[in-house]
Amino acid sequence: MEHTTTRETEIAETPSLYRNPIGKYIVKRNARCISCGLCARLCPYGVHLRHDNYSQPIRPRDYRCIGPQCAANDFFCVRRCPQRALSTALNPILETIGDYRWSAEMLIGHWHMAETGDLPYMDLEYSLGYSGGGFDKIRFRIPDAKDYLDVPDDEIDTTIALNRRHDGRPEKALSLPCYGGGMSFGSTALSVLVGRARAAKRLNTLTSTGEGGYPEAFVPYRENIITQVATGLFGVREQTILYAPVVEFKYAQGAKPGLGGHLLGDKVTPDVAEIRETVVGSSLFSPFPFHSVYSVEDHKKHLDWIKEVNPRALVSVKVSTPTDADMVAVGSYYAGANIIHFDGSYGGTGAAPDIAKKNIAMPIEYAIPKVHRFLIEEGVRDELCFMASGGIRNAMDVAKAIAMGADGAVIGTADLVALECVRCSNCESGRGCARGIASTDPELGSMITEEWTEQRLVNMYSAWRRQWCELLRQYGMRSIRELVGRSDLLVHLDYLDEDERQKYPPAPKKNVIL
């Protein structure tokens, strides 16, 4: 199996698109400032700027500030300012941003990773949200110090194998234990989609077309793009199946389990309509389910069809998380799938009915161990690549999912957050996303470039990889594949006695106003 890693050299500073990025702290400079430049010389984080050819005070780049805790440092600008012109405080805007799943700190932490490729140096809790359950209550056991493996990141293997069936098809491996979830042309800006594909190429991983067809701009990156076959069959051609290293049958998706895709008419622009061969401005509803599949035999017929068209393609089956998720997994194995991809109910990037997102199908945290155990009992676990998604938000969630039994994770929302999504949830209507991510509007859809997208994603995944490497080192592991199914390394706060629970960080709590 090919062994590649993400090298630090790929990281490049990729600043925010905006003049005033949001950070955890604010820094205010009042009128007493004489622009002496001391603060700019002192601050190691680059909060203060002063140019020799410009004598006026410049607003601080406060998103870089570490806040009042900086008072412990000699370089604390607030104390050192001769004019007492500076102050710092918690940014009050934090109360308005984020939600139970993606807290403000998790968003800011990921913006930082995407900008710098590094982990945040300020006190940000970017691995746990306020959801009060699932991943937010699961912790890795405190490691034994003697297990620590003192090796550099380059010697830690984060590759995963997609084809474990030994069926004569390519033994494809990814350098990261995750790939990009489907986002369709129509729901998301083309530059974002192509940027994701470019990042996937650099990171030696994959991204997926989603249901929206296969734009020409994808062709140069086809070795890193999954062609999705969804119920609407938009853009599914023999040619697009032949392009793909992996073809994904989307039976269901976590954002709207049991429901078909839905692209509102406002987003069906001439370009979108052309590629989907539909009518401009007309809402597109995908049927649910595949009306050609009502049995495992039908399911196998579907997979055989793809395998016949493209003998080198691996086949992935994407399903959501019903009560019989375990049976679905085994059925897919016997139908010939190389990859089984479960998409839990709390995820999704595109527009979906609120009632579906909250209520239909089980959270992925419950599905992973259930499926993993059943595949072991059936004796087929080692032949199937099991990917999980749906509410897997950060590097530690990925690691927890793997320890619970998945081989890797499929990521959607975090990619968008890396592109400065604020999760305002208004992706669905009118001109679409105001920040140019989930929009095909001629003006908004061109806010973001492919290059910027690519580098922000490379940066974020590089930061994620660092976290996985450190975690593996703590348990004396050299490969992320050793972590699969190691649920003995996990604890759940609600299953611990009080004295044991005290040893772990508590589940963050906050009454978020939604």
Next chain:
Amino acid sequence: MPKKYHIDNKIADPRFPPIAKYATVEFREECAGSCRLCVKRRCVYDIFKDNALHWANMTTPEYLYICKGCYRCIEECTKGIFSMAVNPEYRTLGDDYWTAGIISSTWRQAHTGTVPVSGAGYRGPFVGEGFDSIWTDMSEIVRPTRDGIHGREYINTVVELSRRPTRLQFNPDGSLATEMTPILEIPVPVLFQEPTFGLLSEKEFLSVVKAANSIGTLMFVQPERYSATLQDCASTLVPRLTRANYRDHTQLIQGSQMIELADDPGVEREFSKLREGRPDLFLCVGMPLDAKAASRALQLANTDLDSIHFYATDNGREAGTEAPRPLKDMIREVHLTLVENHIRHKINLIFSGGIALAEHVAKSLLCGGDAVAVDTPLLIAMECRVCYRCREGKSCPVRLGDVEPKWASQRIVNLVSAWHSQLLEVMGAFGIREARRMRGEVGRSMWFDDLERESFGPMFGTRKVTGIG
């Protein structure tokens, strides 16, 4: 195939600016004045169209009710003078149960009649009390789903509120010997009832009744509410009577399809008397949803009663106790008591109190109800802010007493239309085409305790925290 049930929704604009979550804050003294890059002129949603002048010419700062929270003005302003706060008025909406989010979403549904849709995944807690600890199932590959929401398959939301014979008997010639009882159906498993607060005027009451009439459902009302203006909608109304007073309301009974009698020891002796003059009259008994509800329901199910209406508290909890159980557990208790005694199919169970969202309808039915009755959402549809000022005799901030009935009834119709569509979404996902088949169908749902035990138990052992943690 019968004609599809359809609720005719129309846009019904709010009378007052709906209170939204976000309020932009600007420190105008720092404004550059005539900046060519002013973010107010570039707002994607154009929320500043009336407020993009030089600050000296602006009106008093106002909450920007239509702000979508994209944060672009904050991040792009050349002087960095913008910030964002939670609208203080938004914080005042509702209470711990009737949250600002529920009220705000209900307003939107009453405005447009459409299903609430948003992007970027689920934003709420992992699990919650009551109905929020249940997930509904979905069908995958080998079990057919139903594609009803966009009209490809017909999903029937009709439920019955009439009693059923326990078995059919036939004559030697094969003809039916059993005397069939009349059938009462409503097209959606949602009835209306008077809220415990906020019905301030005849016009407001009329709006609710007209909406019920338009949808084809029924509404429980106190007899004092009847007036000549309701004549056309008499069959929509279910008068709530007692053993003591029903004889005083014979005219109401004559005009009604169904009446409700308050539970009372021996109330069942009145059933035959009531049906003497009206054999087609449907009878319902109303009672608090308390610890005695299940055993009393068992007694009543053995009579020829059609339905029982259980009243939970306004917050969807057991009545009459200091440690109330959630509505979902109470429904299960009543339903299972009847199932265990092999009599569940004879009687219909209606539950009310705390039904706040469309998902509560689906989950009530899955727990074992036949239908639910809603109250507070009717007020919210008419723009109520659930501030409870009216309980204290204070003025209503949205002048509910002055609503125009045509507008107000359309808002309620829109809300039920949106709930109906959401019910179709959920039913389609778990593959049931008949609302009647949802009754007690817990196999199409997943419960927090079960999932924790089955999925997490083998990994983490025994749960040490009670409840949802």
